Amino acid sequence: MAEQQELRVQLQRATDGTKSLFPQKGPSTYQVLAVVTLFPLGGLLLILAGLTLTGTLIGCAIATPLFVIFSPVLVPAALTLGLAVAGFLTSGAFGLTALSSLSYIVNYFRGTRGSVSEQMEHVKRRAQDTAGQLGQRTREMGQGVQQKAQEGGRT
Secondary structure (H helix, E strand, O other): OHHHHHHHHHHHHHHHHHHHHOOOOOOOHHHHHHHHHHHHHHHHHHHHHHHHHHHHHHHHHHHHHHHHHHHHHHHHHHHHHHHHHHHHHHHHHHHHHHHHHHHHHHHHHHOOOOOHHHHHHHHHHHHHHHHHHHHHHHHHHHHHHHHHHHHHHHO
16 A cells, blocks of 8 residues: 555556646647648648759750750850949949049039038048947847837736
8 A cells, every 4th residue: 555655655646747848838829820721831841842853954954965065155254244334334434433533523623512521521420420329229229129029027
């Protein structure tokens, strides 16, 4: 009789220990709905990724021999095209730089632009204002996170 009592006590302790390993309540409705909707969506996206990979591999298998056959024509054509695009972009950049430089010189001689030191002061003030606003936003975010942490600690 005493052995049975001892066995029951040990069994009760064992079941109490396993109960603490598992949560006392099941998943919420939101969690169940999230899994039910996102699991099929994830599967569909995985299937689409596999189909895309398969299509890409087939396309590469078909295109590689064509690239090898036509490479004496394609490589110089690609180089020429790349150099032409780089030339147009460089030309545009030089043109914008020239126009902005001429505009600055004309405004400087007209006197409509302030001196360089005035411009630097203006830039400093704007940088200080921006830094102040950024500091304020950072402080507000920190306070918001702290409040949420306190609310989370209470529940």
